[in-house]
Amino acid sequence: xxxxxxxxxxxxxxxxxxxxxxxxxxxxxxxxxxxxxxxxxxxxxxxxxxxxxxxxxxxxxxxxxxxxxxxxxxxxxxxxxxxxxxxxxxxxxxxxxxxxxxxxxxxxxxxxxxxxxxxxxxxxxxxxxxxxxxxxxxxxxxxxxxxxxxxxxxxxxxxxxxxxxxxxxxxxxxxxxxxxxxxxxxxxxxxxxxxxxxxxxxxxxxxxxxxxxxxxxxxxxxxxxxxxxxxxxxxxxxxxxxxxxxxxxxxxxxxxxxxxxxxxxxxxxxxxxxxxxxxxxxxxxxxxxxxxxxxxxxxxxxxxxxxxxxxxxxxxxxxxxxxxxxxxxxxxxxxxxxxxxxxxx
Amino acid sequence: xxxxxxxxxxxxxxxxxxxxxxxxxxxxxxxxxxxxxxxxxxxxxxxxxxxxxxxxxxxxxxxxxxxxxxxxxxxxxxxxxxxxxxxxxxxxxxxxxxxxxxxxxxxxxxxxxxxxxxxxxxxxxxxxxxxxxxxxxxxxxxxxxxxxxxxxxxxxxxxxxxxxxxxxxxxxxxxxxxxxxxxxxxxxxxxxxxxxxxxxxxxxxxxxxxxxxxxxxxxxxxxxxxxxxxxxxxxxxxxxxxxxxxxxxxxxxxxxxxxxxxxxxxxxxxxxxxxxxxxxxxxxxxxxxxxxxxxxxxxxxxxxxxxxxxxxxxxxxxxxxxxxxxxxxxxxxxxxxxxxxxxxx
DNA sequence: TGATATTATGTTATCGATAACATGTTATCG
DNA sequence: CGATAACATGTTATCGATAACATAATATCA
Numbered sequence: 001x002x003x004x005x006x007x008x009x010x011x012x013x014x015x016x017x018x019x020x021x022x023x024x025x026x027x028x029x030x031x032x033x034x035x036x037x038x039x040x041x042x043x044x045x046x047x048x049x050x051x052x053x054x055x056x057x058x059x060x061x062x063x064x065x066x067x068x069x070x071x072x073x074x075x076x077x078x079x080x081x082x083x084x085x086x087x088x089x090x091x092x093x094x095x096x097x098x099x100x101x102x103x104x105x106x107x108x109x110x111x112x113x114x115x116x117x118x119x120x121x122x123x124x125x126x127x128x129x130x131x132x133x134x135x136x137x138x139x140x141x142x143x144x145x146x147x148x149x150x151x152x153x154x155x156x157x158x159x160x161x162x163x164x165x166x167x168x169x170x171x172x173x174x175x176x177x178x179x180x181x182x183x184x185x186x187x188x189x190x191x192x193x194x195x196x197x198x199x200x201x202x203x204x205x206x207x208x209x210x211x212x213x214x215x216x217x218x219x220x221x222x223x224x225x226x227x228x229x230x231x232x233x234x235x236x237x238x239x240x241x242x243x244x245x246x247x248x249x250x251x252x253x254x255x256x257x258x259x260x261x262x263x264x265x266x267x268x269x270x271x272x273x274x275x276x277x278x279x280x281x282x283x284x285x286x287x288x289x290x291x292x293x294x295x296x297x298x299x300x301x302x303x304x305x306x307x308x309x310x311x312x313x314x315x316x317x318x319x320x321x322x323x324x325x326x327x328x329x330x331x332x333x334x335x336x337x338x339x340x341x342x343x344x345x
Numbered sequence: 346x347x348x349x350x351x352x353x354x355x356x357x358x359x360x361x362x363x364x365x366x367x368x369x370x371x372x373x374x375x376x377x378x379x380x381x382x383x384x385x386x387x388x389x390x391x392x393x394x395x396x397x398x399x400x401x402x403x404x405x406x407x408x409x410x411x412x413x414x415x416x417x418x419x420x421x422x423x424x425x426x427x428x429x430x431x432x433x434x435x436x437x438x439x440x441x442x443x444x445x446x447x448x449x450x451x452x453x454x455x456x457x458x459x460x461x462x463x464x465x466x467x468x469x470x471x472x473x474x475x476x477x478x479x480x481x482x483x484x485x486x487x488x489x490x491x492x493x494x495x496x497x498x499x500x501x502x503x504x505x506x507x508x509x510x511x512x513x514x515x516x517x518x519x520x521x522x523x524x525x526x527x528x529x530x531x532x533x534x535x536x537x538x539x540x541x542x543x544x545x546x547x548x549x550x551x552x553x554x555x556x557x558x559x560x561x562x563x564x565x566x567x568x569x570x571x572x573x574x575x576x577x578x579x580x581x582x583x584x585x586x587x588x589x590x591x592x593x594x595x596x597x598x599x600x601x602x603x604x605x606x607x608x609x610x611x612x613x614x615x616x617x618x619x620x621x622x623x624x625x626x627x628x629x630x631x632x633x634x635x636x637x638x639x640x641x642x643x644x645x646x647x648x649x650x651x652x653x654x655x656x657x658x659x660x661x662x663x664x665x666x667x668x669x670x671x672x673x674x675x676x677x678x679x680x681x682x683x684x685x686x687x688x689x690x
Numbered sequence: 691t692g693a694t695a696t697t698a699t700g701t702t703a704t705c706g707a708t709a710a711c712a713t714g715t716t717a718t719c720g
Numbered sequence: 721c722g723a724t725a726a727c728a729t730g731t732t733a734t735c736g737a738t739a740a741c742a743t744a745a746t747a748t749c750a
Contacts, residue, residue, distance in 0.1 A: 083428030
């Protein structure tokens with residue numbers, strides 16, 4: 001069948017006229033429910049097909065005060081973590097019939113955050129998923145302004161706050177699991193290479209390292225960890241530094257797999273056998289880590305799932321609001337899992 | 346300052362009433378141009394500030410037939426390539442004052458593609474950036490339907506087609522550069538591990554490998570390459586198979602860095618020295634490849650830039666159309682670069 | 691100084707759809 | 721068989737903004 005030229009948009013009026021009915025009847029046909037006779041329905045449907053009519057979601061959103069669109073605020077999309085999360089968000093949104101209006105943050109100043117929120121609201125998003133992580137005080141605005149935002153918002157990778165919906169990997173528990181595993185392997189001198197400690201997630205992982213060791217009666221000090229910035233290159237530096245300040249170290253917990261990768265390489269260069277002399281545990285379980293040499297023991301977090309659940313959450317809140325149910329804001333944790341590979345034993 | 350409760354939206358009418366002017370005057374103040382007395386302007390601006398009024402982009406889009414929103418169609422977001430591209434798209438869109446309406450494809454059937462396009466158009470996107478790659482005949486619809494789509498569309502990672510705007514890394518040239526480099530290193534028996542050959546990009550890289558060798562007077566046959574699916578695990582399989590069918594191989598060009606990673610590992614396990622016995626060149630230049638062991642020689646493609654240029658392109662086409670200029674559809678290539686590291690010499 | 695241009699503001703129509711209300715026709719039932 | 725419910729369709733108001741047109745006051749110039 002030859003499709004009609006779509007250069008000028010076909011509107012509900014065109015259809016109504018061509019079918020010899022009112023626009024209201026066309027609307028009824030398009031939206032299924034309510035009474036339309038079989039004959040009329042068929043006639044209208046035929047015209048719809050023939051003209052290639054698609055209702056304007058825009059116009060519908062305006063009158064219904066509802067857009068079936070979610071706002072997504074991201075940060076660091078060029079890294080794999082945020083994009084895996086975004087992927088989960090996109091899949092779930094699609095499944096539930098929502099589109100995504102995306103906004104990538106570049107830096108964090110509060111003015112800009114207001115703009116971002118406003119620009120999403122100006123387009124009538126029904127809810128917002130905040131994928132950008134908590135860094136420094138970049139979420140300071142949350143407590144103050146949340147109740148001014150007229151749609152549900154769910155935060156990811158944010159420190160749980162009373163009365164504000166959030167969902168995040170349990171970074172603390174993940175780190176504890178990593179340390180526990182190393183202790184089980186008989187290691188006692190466990191160092192840590194952290195992510196940038198302004199990041200809440202990095203801080204949690206470091207806290208897990210510290211607390212788990214403390215619980216095992218082992219003290220940690222400044223000498224036992226160094227700070228990276230998530231990148232492989234920073235990991236290399238951090239490792240070299242750590243070797244100097246903590247030479248007797250027999251295991252290291254690295255805050256992400258990228259940094260762990262360069263630990264593996266640098267260890268090899270220096271003739272440090274992994275895992276015999278030094279056990280290594282990463283965090284994230286990126287696809288490649290199973291193919292590092294040696295393959296990397298790591299804490300797996302399901303970011304895809306995280307994204308999906310966040311969308312599920314917002315949509316539930318949207319629906320609850322529709323029927324005027326009270327919306328309960330909850331903070332949820334998703335538990336990561338330990339994947340044991342060659343780099344530890 | 347205490348922000349007003351945003352639970353009920355502030356409209357232009359509220360502002361007009363509070364300021365004692367007509368809505369039109371408020372509109373004039375918001376949109377700068379046209380005559381408004383200084384006094385009135387100030388009064389209106391004060392009210393806008395006080396009520397926290399933000400115009401509804403939705404309503405504006407409806408009347409202006411223009412949304413300042415671009416549709417983005419992605420595929421495989423959980424992989425790093427597409428997300429780097431998306432990052433470029435997001436940055437540039439932001440810079441040019443556009444928002445992004447995102448749609449992630451899961452699989453490819455033509456019906457769904459129609460739906461995707463329709464759902465974007467129903468929201469009045471001003472243009473579309475098609476980030477999803479060409480796989481099999483999933484772009485077959487393009488030639489037939491492009492002229493029915495009433496807004497500019499730019500395709501990425503698509504075989505250039507007459508009259509259809511596209512922009513893509515020059516995969517063929519990249520592969521040729523890789524092979525040329527290996528030839529320059531004195532290698533003559535150069536194998537190839539390709540991506541899935543239904544992907545146009547994978548096919549181009551393979552073609553580059555084949556043609557470059559042919560130009561150097563070296564024949565290739567079925568035995569000299571195997572096919573992977575981009576993943577590290579498939580790369581491992583493909584490499585093992587290739588070692589069997591092409592044991593005398595002294596270099597291998599691998600279609601992406603993930604697969605190259607497992608080639609490095611498997612070679613190490615088998616005691617094959619890299620680069621002495623076997624030189625390895627990858628493709629993509631992912632962040633980690635500089636930290637592989639040995640570090641990986643690779644072809645770097647700037648996906649961020651690709652995304653940026655695509656947006657630049659669509660926006661130019663949108664603007665041209667605004668002033669009724671003819672829009673010239675061009676296919677553009679972005680040249681990749683060779684990064685020499687330890688895995689070849 | 692009267693004609694015309696500029697400035698300032700308001701009124702009405704419009705974008706494309708649905709909500710709310712109205713009306714007429716056909717079934718159904720006691 | 722008359723009353724009421726169910727079905728079928730149309731008319732008008734509305735969402736929140738801007739376009740197009742109208743009007744009035746002031747400024748400018750021959």
